[in-house]
Amino acid sequence: MRKIPIIAKILGSLLCVTILSGCWDQKETEELAYVTVVGLDKDEENENMVKVTYVIANPEVGSLAEGGGGGGEPPLETISFSASDFITSRSLANTVISKEITYDVLRNIMVSEDFARDKDFIRWMYDITKEMEIRRDINLFVTKEDPSAFVQNNQPKMDTGPHKYYELIFNRGQDTGTIPPSEVGQFFRITEADADLFLGIYGTTEKSDNYKRDRDPDQFMAGELNYEGQTNTTQFAGSAVFKEGKMIDTLTIEETRLSYLLSTTMKQPEALLVALPDPFHEEYEVATKIYREKDIQINVNLKRDKPSIHATVPIKMSILTNHGMTNLAKYRDNREKLKKAFEETLNKEFEEFIKKTQEEYGSEPFGWSLAARKKFRTIPEFEEFDWMKTYPEMDVSIDTQIDLENFGRQTDLPKMKEVRD
Amino acid sequence: MMKRLFMKSKKKQISPKTDHEQGVDPDFDVTLEQFKKAYFYPVNTDFTVRNLHIGGINKRAAIVFINTITDIQVINEFAIDPLIKNQEQNILIEDIITIQSMETKNTINDATLDINNGNAALIIEGESKVYILNASNFEGRSVEKPDNESVVKGPKEAFNEKVFTNISLVRKRIRDKNLIVESSIISKRSKNMVYMLYLKDIANEKLLDNVRERVNALDTDAIQNLSLLEQYIEERKYSIFPSVLYTERPDRAVSFLEDGYIVLLMENSPDCLVLPATFWSFFHSAEDHYLRFPYGNFTRILRMLSFFITIFTSAIYVAVVTYHIGMIPPDLLLAIAATREKVPFPALVEIVLMEIAFELIREAGLRVPTPIGPTIGIVGALILGQAAVQANLVSPIVVIVVALGGLSSFAVGDISMNFTVRLIRFLFIFAAGLFGIYGMTAVFVMGMFYMVSLKSFGVPYLSPLTPSYQSSKDTLFRRAIPKEALRPGYLKPKDIKKR
Structure with a gap:
């Protein structure tokens, strides 16, 4: 028998290794249906079933590539049906959808308010942790209506690609502080820590009838902004409050922004545009741009009989409008007065909101339990302390520290008397 | 069978004596006949025999050469002409011929080697040696621009196929007596010559011995040029990575020489080999250092x-x-x-x-x-x-x-x-x-x-990065020129300091 050269043996075995161990079950990109949004809703008839809604992006839309084409195709396909969970629903969907369903580009998970308020909601949510393809940084948002209705009503005129639309509107909403950052990973973390509240994005395509004209524009939630024009009917504003993995309430835009400013964990928005009452003229309001540059400082005192929290909120502020025409740039006294008045206004708002969280929710969405956790040597000791039980009883005091930055491009305003002369 | 033919230099020949080694017979006709036989005269058409009679000393003589690689005009003017016109009787041949360089050879074999290199052999009646007249003139290109390693800033000369031009291009840049040009014959039949260039007071002796040994250990009929020689002397012939640097730029070769590397040159090769080579020498280009x-x-x-x-x-x-x-x-x-x-x-x-x-x-x-x-x-x-x-x-x-x-x-x-x-x-x-x-x-x-x-050649491929050696750290990036004060430590140069 001829001896096989050693190099041939090595090459042969290498070939075997590659052929035997290569990943031959992989799918090419064009053979997959990309689900960008999954919607979950209660099944009316069977409580062990869930109504799954898929929004599948059509890759060919918006692509001018020569090889692509598909000019007249719609940008997305939606499908809603009942399944035992949203993992097995993937194969079920293939009775209608021609390609394999993949969650690789899944960026948003949408649940109906009805479903989110259900006590069993958390059981379905934990399916996310089982599925390999789903990332933890996807957005969780709550819709007022049924997701299947939501996706049918949601018709963005310009950003037709579904993945793009949600990405853009959520990023912008988080920059302006109208909606909270709402990652599924955070949802699990907060739920498992069993101390704080989780804030989810709140949205709807239905116009609410409780819109009141005299209300402060920041006091509304999704669906309550009254607008006209030829555009999408979907609104994302405010937050859905989750306690122990179950939705308990909604927050308005203003409350969401207050949560941002008080939070130790949320990524701060670029800037919040807020109108505050003018301390010099009661009839006017001063539009301001505020943002928190540094971290909020939290002092938790557990030594006393009644535990207390003292939070210092450093805020940078620019004045955008000044209808009272008070000269702020020139006179230090005016500035001091303005600063003090604003600090008081904000303190009041903070304290009111904190009171609401203490009384209504029994916990807070600011991540303050993490600051308190430092005071304990072991996690069991902290769990013994039971944040959710003690927080409503705590003395909370807020100290807002405003740092005025600038007063607009033209700092000096003409005297009203001279203009009206 | 002729064993490895090995020359230390042109003048000093250390070759084992064999049966074919023929001394020069004082009989003019016999010697001439031996030459004619060696070159298959007259079948071989460019082998020329010029018989002449030396005036004055009254002796028969013949000049034999290959006319396609010899400068006939030089032979004519500085050898044939003075020999024929000589009138004096007591005069040495060396004094008659005015050619710029000549030497004597005692065996036919040695003489043929020179004839093959374009020189002419002068056979004189009654003398048991042959005079070699240096008049070689191989055809070739002139110095041109580099084709493959062009630069925007910097010298634009390239090596060409004439090895002496190439050596001259190197010498032009290093005017130092320590620049050694060693030569040795590396093939048996074609007698290809390799020139090893290095700086005596810098290059490491062990490295030199290693290269010498490897170059001289070749046992082959012909190695036409450096591209082929490269494949004979490299360590891993099947490796995907090259281990000998091949450059056509004399300025690049010189910068390597000055760092203690060894450069090999060969006839018919418009380039040189630089040994040893690291990954970085392949990664760099000449212009990297010419640019600010x-x-x-x-x-x-x-x-x-x-x-x-x-x-x-x-x-x-x-x-x-x-x-x-x-x-x-x-x-x-x-x-x-x-x-x-x-x-x-x-x-x-x-x-x-x-x-x-x-x-x-x-x-x-x-x-x-x-x-x-x-x-x-x-x-x-x-x-x-x-x-x-x-x-x-x-x-x-x-x-x-x-x-x-x-x-x-x-x-x-x-x-x-x-x-x-x-x-x-x-x-x-x-x-x-x-x-x-x-x-x-x-x-x-x-x-x-x-x-x-x-x-x-004993130098780790990724040095001086890993293993770390003392050097100017000219690897991924280079330093400012005055700070590149050290020669690469992995070459173990005799003098590591450049500045």
């Missing part, structure tokens, strides 16, 4: 980038598109999916198809006769790129990926390293196609292991 510090380093960054782009772009595309679609932003993924919608092949096949097409264009473009060269470019770019996309054979993104990789590969100037990079690319593509990023990582790690294990 920031500009030079900028080109270094570009080159490193193009290195990685060439090796990885196609592979990353294959890996990401087939296995890691979660890694790329949805926008890009959907764009890729859209372009691939109508392509019938898997991503791996698509990429390999285009890579092969690109390699074909390159190879064909190189071999194509110059007049139809531009046509190939048009055919390659238009037919293969545009039409393949329109016919839905490949997706446009693949054309971009492959073209980017192909273009970047040209930034790696050294021809050997260029091939290395191009071949490694395929390895990575297949690894990516079979195992995704995991496979690429495995191949990369194995490749790093292999590179670290390589040695070129």
Whole structure:
């Protein structure tokens, strides 16, 4: 028998290794249906079933590539049906959808308010942790209506690609502080820590009838902004409050922004545009741009009989409008007065909101339990302390520290008397 | 059988005596006949015998030479003419001939060696030695611009096929008595000569001995030029990485010489070999140092980038598109999916198809006769790129990926390293196609292991980076010229300080 050269043996075995161990079950990109949004809703008839809604992006839309084409195709396909969970629903969907369903580009998970308020909601949510393809940084948002209705009503005129639309509107909403950052990973973390509240994005395509004209524009939630024009009917504003993995309430835009400013964990928005009452003229309001540059400082005192929290909120502020025409740039006294008045206004708002969280929710969405956790040597000791039980009883005091930055491009305003002369 | 013929230098010959070694017979006719026989005269048409009679001393003589490689005018003017016109009776032959350099040889074999090198042999009646008149004149190009290693800033001379021109180009740059030009014959039949250049007071003796030993250990009939010699003396003949640097720039060769490297030159080679070579010497180009510090380093960054782009772009595309679609932003993924919608092949096949097409264009473009060269470019770019996309054979993104990789590969100037990079690319593509990023990582790690294990004439391939040596740290980046004060420590030079 001829001896096989050693190099041939090595090459042969290498070939075997590659052929035997290569990943031959992989799918090419064009053979997959990309689900960008999954919607979950209660099944009316069977409580062990869930109504799954898929929004599948059509890759060919918006692509001018020569090889692509598909000019007249719609940008997305939606499908809603009942399944035992949203993992097995993937194969079920293939009775209608021609390609394999993949969650690789899944960026948003949408649940109906009805479903989110259900006590069993958390059981379905934990399916996310089982599925390999789903990332933890996807957005969780709550819709007022049924997701299947939501996706049918949601018709963005310009950003037709579904993945793009949600990405853009959520990023912008988080920059302006109208909606909270709402990652599924955070949802699990907060739920498992069993101390704080989780804030989810709140949205709807239905116009609410409780819109009141005299209300402060920041006091509304999704669906309550009254607008006209030829555009999408979907609104994302405010937050859905989750306690122990179950939705308990909604927050308005203003409350969401207050949560941002008080939070130790949320990524701060670029800037919040807020109108505050003018301390010099009661009839006017001063539009301001505020943002928190540094971290909020939290002092938790557990030594006393009644535990207390003292939070210092450093805020940078620019004045955008000044209808009272008070000269702020020139006179230090005016500035001091303005600063003090604003600090008081904000303190009041903070304290009111904190009171609401203490009384209504029994916990807070600011991540303050993490600051308190430092005071304990072991996690069991902290769990013994039971944040959710003690927080409503705590003395909370807020100290807002405003740092005025600038007063607009033209700092000096003409005297009203001279203009009206 | 003649054993290894080995010469230390032209003058000092240490060759074992064999039966064929014939002394020069004092009998003029016998000697002349021996020469004629050796060269198959008159069958061999360019072997010339010029019989003459020396005036004054009254002796018969003959000049034999090969007229195609000898300067006939020099022989005529400085040898034949004075010999015939001589009137004095007591005069030495050396005093009659006015040629600039001549020597004597005692054996026919030695003399034929010189005749083969273009010199003429003068046979004198009654003398048992032959006079060798230096009059060689090989045809060849003049000094021209480098073709493959062109620079914008810096000298534009290149080596040519005449070795003496090449040595002169080196000597022009190092006017130092310590520059040694050693020569030795390395092939038995063609008697090819190799010239080993080094600086006596810098180059390490052990390294010199190593190179000498390897060059002289060759047992072959002919080695035509340095490109072939390179393959004889390199350590790992099957390795994908080159271990001897090949450059056509005398300025580059000289800068290596000054650092303590050894340079090999050969007749018929428009280039030189630099030993030992590290990875960095292939990575660098002559211009890196001619350009000012920031500009030079900028080109270094570009080159490193193009290195990685060439090796990885196609592979990353294959890996990401087939296995890691979660890694790329949805926008890009959907764009890729859209372009691939109508392509019938898997991503791996698509990429390999285009890579092969690109390699074909390159190879064909190189071999194509110059007049139809531009046509190939048009055919390659238009037919293969545009039409393949329109016919839905490949997706446009693949054309971009492959073209980017192909273009970047040209930034790696050294021809050997260029091939290395191009071949490694395929390895990575297949690894990516079979195992995704995991496979690429495995191949990369194995490749790093292999590179670290390589040695070129005893010098680790990645030195001075790893293992670390004292040096000017001219690796990925270079330092300001005055700070490059050390010669590379891995060469163990006799004098490490440059400045």
